[in-house]
Structure formats: structure tokens, C-alpha cells
Amino acid sequence: MAAQRKTSRYVVPIAVAGIAAATIGLVPALAASGDPDLPEITAQQLIEKIAASDTQTLSGTFKISTDLGLPAFDGLLGGLAGGGSGEGSADPSAQLTKLVSGTHTLKIAADGPERQKLTLLDGEEQYSLVHNGDEVWAYDSASNQVFHEKGAEEAGRAPEKELPASPKALADEVLKAAGDTTSITVGGTANVAGRDAYRLVIAPKQQGSTVEAVTIAVDAATGTPLKFTLDSTSGGKPVVDAGFTKVDFARPAASEFDFTVPKGAEVTEGDQLEKDHEGKAPEDxxxxxxxxxxxxxxxxxxxxxxxxxxxxxxxxxxxxxxxxxxxxxxxxxxxxxxxxxxxxxxxxxxxxxxxxxxxxxxxxxxxxxxxxxxxxxxxxxxxxx
CATH class of the missing domain: 3.30.310 (TATA-Binding Protein)
Known part of the structure; x- marks a missing residue:
């Protein structure tokens, strides 16, 4: 149970390609500075390209804008999800709820499944989350608070799943699952973060859905998702518009994932935070x-x-x-x-x-x-x- 709460509370995505596809999965419609001229590709071939991607290392700047059509509620979520630890806390469960509304800029770095770093840049203050081996560190500069968790590697390990044997098999499964209710097409090309990309457009065929379309910009060279846009039938701004504005696939320096507790900072251990929250209501x-x-x-x-x-x-x-x-x-x-x-x-x-x-x-x-x-x-x- 404790491991489940740890996982849901912070886990830095295992491969930040995962951030590009999941956190991403939630940025402005695909920004194009001149659509590149790329070889034609089918939807199945593009899905195969994504499946074959083996991006393990990258760094860059990532922007996410979320408009759910809701009143501002980052304070509400921070206070409830963090058990009252919202503002003035380094607990990731409180800090990362900020991403569900407004526009935010993040710096991201990844070196395989054991080392990732995410820094949330909002105004003059910064919030950093570092996963290095079996440890997670988080630091909130506004409050000079540090969060620390041991055993993160084990807690954040996803259960093994049986996957199709090849990218083609995976693409076949995706297209089969889409069935008669979904249209999957290649909607041209785009330039994202200075890289040539294809646009994979996924849209419902049915009437009555609130989803207009999901558009994923896929790096033409590596198959890595670079940008994700979710549009609603209600129009206006995208519900989620998330993607890289700058990206480099070279391995980040090992020092990027080092963490030193800042002078005078108060450190809260994850296990202690669990105990502090027990028996209090309502805390999330x-x-x-x-x-x-x-x-x-x-x-x-x-x-x-x-x-x-x-x-x-x-x-x-x-x-x-x-x-x-x-x-x-x-x-x-x-x-x-x-x-x-x-x-x-x-x-x-x-x-x-x-x-x-x-x-x-x-x-x-x-x-x-x-x-x-x-x-x-x-x-x-x-x-x-």
C-alpha cells in the first residue's frame, strides 16, 4: 500500500520519452515554422516508427498549457492532494498538481530509466524533482523545503506487461483496437523544437464525444513523440497543448542528476510524510x-x-x-x-x-x-x- 502511494505521489516518468508521450499526453496546436518536406508515410508506418523508438537520453525545454474549462483550482488540488502540504512544501504530490491548469515551462533531462530530472520554472522560483537510482529528491526554492524518498526505483517500477514482439505487431494492435470508432491518419508535417516531424491525428468517428482530435508530433528521425495536442469539440484553446520547445538527444552530464541539500533547507523524508498524513481527514x-x-x-x-x-x-x-x-x-x-x-x-x-x-x-x-x-x-x- 505504501509503495502504491509513493508511486502515485511522485514517480518521475521512467523514460522522459514517457513525459513526451504522457505528460505530453495531456500544448498550442502544433507550431510550424514552415512545414518540412518529408517522405510520405502511412499511419501504420508512423505507429511502427513510434514503437521502434528507443530514446533513452535527452534534455530540453518543455512547455505545457492546460485548459479544461475549469475555474482556477491549483490551490484546491495542492491543498487536498498533498494533505494540506500545498504551498510551502516540496512534496511532489502537491507541487505537480500545478500542471493541471495554466501554462508552465519545464526543463527536462533523462539518462535511461534510472536517472531523470524535471525542473518547473514558474516566475523567479523553481521546483526541481530528481530521480537518481533508488533515490528521489525534490526542492522548492520558494519555501527552501526538500523532499527525500529512498527506494524510489523499486516503488516506481511498473509491472511487467506482455508486449507485441515487433513494432509492426504493436502498430497492428493499435489499429485493431481503434476499430470502427476511430480515425487514425497522418495529418501532414510540422517543425517542432527545430526538428522535422510527422503529425499523427487520432479522432473519433462517433457523434457525441467531447474529443475533437488528438494530434501527436513524431520526430521523423527518432520516432520520439515531441508534442501532443488534445482539442475539444467546444472549440477555443486546446485542452492540452504540451511539447518540447528545445530538445537534444545527447546524454546529459552525470552531474545533472546530482543533488545537494541547500544550506538551511528543511528535509522531509517520504516515510515520515506518510505517517504524518495517517488518520487525518480529508487529505486528498x-x-x-x-x-x-x-x-x-x-x-x-x-x-x-x-x-x-x-x-x-x-x-x-x-x-x-x-x-x-x-x-x-x-x-x-x-x-x-x-x-x-x-x-x-x-x-x-x-x-x-x-x-x-x-x-x-x-x-x-x-x-x-x-x-x-x-x-x-x-x-x-x-x-x-
Whole structure:
């Protein structure tokens, strides 16, 4: 259990190509300074190229902009997710929640699966997170606080998975999984961080999804994802626009991953932080929203209605939904800003909206959630009657 909490709290992505595909997976639509003239390539060949990529070393500057269509809530998440450790703490679980809103610039370095470094540059202050072997160090310059965790290599090790034997086999699996609900195409080329790249465009064929398209810029030489853009059908800024503005695939100097505790800094050990948080309530967003009826499936496990991009998860909490005024004070204003009252054959309830994921909570405690329009949720609730 402790290892799971450690992993969810901080783990620096195992290969920062993982940051480029996952953290990235969440930047402005692909910026082009003249689209490069590259050989034609099919979607399957491009997926094979990504699968064959073996990028282990890199360094660069990474920019991420997130617009979920939500009120500002980095303070809310920092306070809840970190058990009250938000501002003035080096705990990664509090600091990295800043990335879920606004625009941020990071410096990234990676040397294989055992050494990565991420530095968040916001204004004059910096927050650094370093994974070196079996240790993780984090430093918040604003508060002069240090976070330290031993055994990080073991805690952050992902379970082994059986993967297709070749890039072609993996590409075949991806295309097969996409099925009739997804369009995967090559949408031309782009120049990202001074490198020539192909644009892989993934889009739903179904009506009712809130996802317009996902666009991934793939380095033409290495197959490494360089940029990721997630657009919503509601238009406006991308929901997530994340990618490198500068990148170098040479191995960073070993000294890049050294860490020395700054003079006068207070050091908090990860194990001690675990103990300090035990028995306090509510100490994370899941717990806080769970108390409001948003955090779990109650006694009945979730069921899935529909398929592909318009799939909706539904479950019964087993009790009437509480009112917003009953929510923890940390979440009350946030929930008020999100909720719209709706009604139908199912009765009445509240739809909580973002640009991508929406959730309907009926007054009798049933929950419908998915990357679909509010009307699709109402339709699903009506059909269940």
C-alpha cells in the first residue's frame, strides 16, 4: 500500500520519452515554422516508427498549457492532494498538481530509466524533482523545503506487461483496437523544437464525444513523440497543448542528476510524510470528493454503456446525492462553478462539466461519467429508466 502511494505521489516518468508521450499526453496546436518536406508515410508506418523508438537520453525545454474549462483550482488540488502540504512544501504530490491548469515551462533531462530530472520554472522560483537510482529528491526554492524518498526505483517500477514482439505487431494492435470508432491518419508535417516531424491525428468517428482530435508530433528521425495536442469539440484553446520547445538527444552530464541539500533547507523524508498524513481527514482530492459522492462506485461496481469514444461509465452510489452545500469547504466553490441542474425521465440531477470529461449525478445517487456531451449523459440516464 505504501509503495502504491509513493508511486502515485511522485514517480518521475521512467523514460522522459514517457513525459513526451504522457505528460505530453495531456500544448498550442502544433507550431510550424514552415512545414518540412518529408517522405510520405502511412499511419501504420508512423505507429511502427513510434514503437521502434528507443530514446533513452535527452534534455530540453518543455512547455505545457492546460485548459479544461475549469475555474482556477491549483490551490484546491495542492491543498487536498498533498494533505494540506500545498504551498510551502516540496512534496511532489502537491507541487505537480500545478500542471493541471495554466501554462508552465519545464526543463527536462533523462539518462535511461534510472536517472531523470524535471525542473518547473514558474516566475523567479523553481521546483526541481530528481530521480537518481533508488533515490528521489525534490526542492522548492520558494519555501527552501526538500523532499527525500529512498527506494524510489523499486516503488516506481511498473509491472511487467506482455508486449507485441515487433513494432509492426504493436502498430497492428493499435489499429485493431481503434476499430470502427476511430480515425487514425497522418495529418501532414510540422517543425517542432527545430526538428522535422510527422503529425499523427487520432479522432473519433462517433457523434457525441467531447474529443475533437488528438494530434501527436513524431520526430521523423527518432520516432520520439515531441508534442501532443488534445482539442475539444467546444472549440477555443486546446485542452492540452504540451511539447518540447528545445530538445537534444545527447546524454546529459552525470552531474545533472546530482543533488545537494541547500544550506538551511528543511528535509522531509517520504516515510515520515506518510505517517504524518495517517488518520487525518480529508487529505486528498479523492477522499474529499468521495465524501461528496463523487469518488467511488459505492457497493455496485461500474458498468459501461456504449463503446469507443462515447462510452459512459455508470454506477449507483446506493444513496441520495448530497447537495453542494454539504461538500467539504475546500471543494464547495469549485463544485458550484461546475454544476448545472438537469432533468428528464430519470428525474433530476446535476451535470458537472469540463471541456472533455462530464459527469451526471442524479438526485437518487446514480452517476454517469464519460468524455461525452452532457446531453449524452442525460440520454443514458433516461434510457436506464
Amino acid at each position: 482530492l479523492e477522499k474529499a470528493l468521495g465524501d461528496f459522492g463523487l469518488g467511488g462506485a459505492g457497493q455496485n461496481g461500474p458498468e459501461v454503456v456504449g463503446e469507443g469514444w462515447t462510452a459512459i461509465a455508470t454506477f449507483d452510489t446506493g444513496e441520495a446525492a448530497p447537495k453542494t452545500e454539504d461538500a467539504p469547504k475546500e471543494a464547495r466553490g469549485f463544485l458550484d462553478a461546475l454544476g448545472d441542474e438537469v432533468s428528464g425521465k430519470f428525474g433530476s440531477g446535476t451535470v458537472f462539466k469540463t471541456k472533455i470529461v462530464n459527469a451526471l449525478i442524479t438526485d437518487d445517487g446514480k452517476v454517469y461519467v464519460g468524455a461525452v456531451t452532457p446531453q449524452a449523459l442525460v440520454d443514458a440516464a433516461n434510457a436506464a429508466k
